[in-house]
Amino acid sequence: MQYNKMIRLPLLLLVMSGILSACEGSPAGGNGTVPGGVPQAAQSGGGDPGQTVRFTIAYATGDAATKGAIAAVIKAYTDAHPDVEIQDISVMSSSGYLDWLKIKDALGEFPDLVEMRDTEAFAGAGKIAELPSDLAGLFDNPPQVWGKVWNAPLFASAPQGIIYSKKAYAAAGVTDLPRTYDEFLAIQEKLKAGGITPLAAGGKDIFHMGFWVNKFLIDEVYARDPDWNAKRNAGEVSFQDGNVVQAVADYKYLFTRYVNEDWLSTGDNQTASMLVSGEAAQLFSGTWMFPQIEEADPDFEFGFYAVPDREGKVNVVGLPSPAGWSLSAEAARDSGKTEAIKDFLRFFYDPEQYAVFLSRVNGIPATAEPVTYEISEVMNTALELVADPAVTKSRMLGTWWGDNMTPQQYRNWFYRLLQELVRKDGDVRAYMVQADAEYDRQLKEDGL
Incomplete structure (x- = not known):
């Protein structure tokens, strides 16, 4: 179909916005395979050889595409790292993600690795830990709270707008x-x-x-x-x-x-x-x-x-916010979990793997290292909005x-x-x- 033909992001737009290389600074799952095999940046888990490391993970699941894309990354990682078990405790719910997290915290089930959107509140309550410096270095000027980086952004902030049926517009004479x-x-x-x-x-x-x-x-x-x-x-x-x-x-x-x-x-x-x-x-x-x-x-x-x-x-x-993957304070006190989580996140943001994730959610890279993937014409329209200095x-x-x-x-x-x-x-x-x-x-x- 001509409309959905995949195109490369124009070089000029890349230069203007840094979209697929860096960003100033919710998305259909697959079978979990990563083109080219396991990224070189994450070939081994974080625990001792022969010892299984387990940690829990949670993220907002309201958007089916993002849920599927994250699940695919988890599967790809655990398939390549049999010594690491990741328990996905995320659930589909019509209630707010914040409310759900508060319930998990009250039950003593706060996730080890959590998609955090209310960073200042949870950091102030001592529930999450500062992002390790070697992970923070993956991103270009990530937002800070109290002078510290607490999150690994899943992707950069993307514009919202009207998605319309061309057939319906034509029928209405638009x-x-x-x-x-x-x-x-x-x-x-x-x-x-x-x-x-x-x-x-x-x-x-x-x-x-x-x-x-x-x-x-x-x-x-x-x-x-x-x-x-x-x-x-x-x-x-x-x-x-x-x-x-x-x-x-x-x-x-x-x-x-x-x-x-x-x-x-x-x-x-x-x-x-x-x-x-x-x-x-x-x-x-x-x-x-x-x-x-x-x-x-x-x-x-x-x-x-x-x-x-x-x-x-x-x-x-379109402005960045302190949101993304955060380590729980409790998990940060466990060296085995911490190393396994860090290894998983290095896998997540490896350019090859990250490109697959972003393509599934039509996301904008948040990493400092360039990431390239093919985009659709409608996605190019969104990127033009990001790159346009006249757009507030x-x-x-x-x-x-x-x-x-x-x-x-x-x-x-x-x-x-x-x-x-x-x-x-x-x-x-x-x-x-x-x-x-x-x-x-x-x-x-x-x-x-």
């Missing part, structure tokens, strides 16, 4: 991509008038809510004031301010008019099939969704673009740290509040009064 948010809304009206659900939304999974909510928050708040969280923590701004109210009003309007009626009972992993089957014309997600769509229907023709704001500016998720890069609500750190539980609470806002057709300003009150309560509870 010939040009929107240059402003108002033009985007006009496209939704055309699609709706044609009898198709404009947007597939998977609100059953709370993380999915973050895609649209943060699109509007970035447009109205973070793109204009990256230190808004710090100002909110200091009581200088409010969720009741006009910019936040506008962002939430835009979210409510979109979800009231253009998403599938069963969005609250639809999972994120169902949205790709809704798009491919023609049940919906679009979905809003990231590059990790591309392989899921291609796997569902290799002949399905789709495109990708970032939704502009009202002024025609493009703002996307930002972070999502709960991914800031330092003075801009939000209360640990607030992100998912806020997403659920906004679900209720739509479900009950609530008043935006009244709900933002609740948002402020809860934020202050959690600030005090967290000691921020």
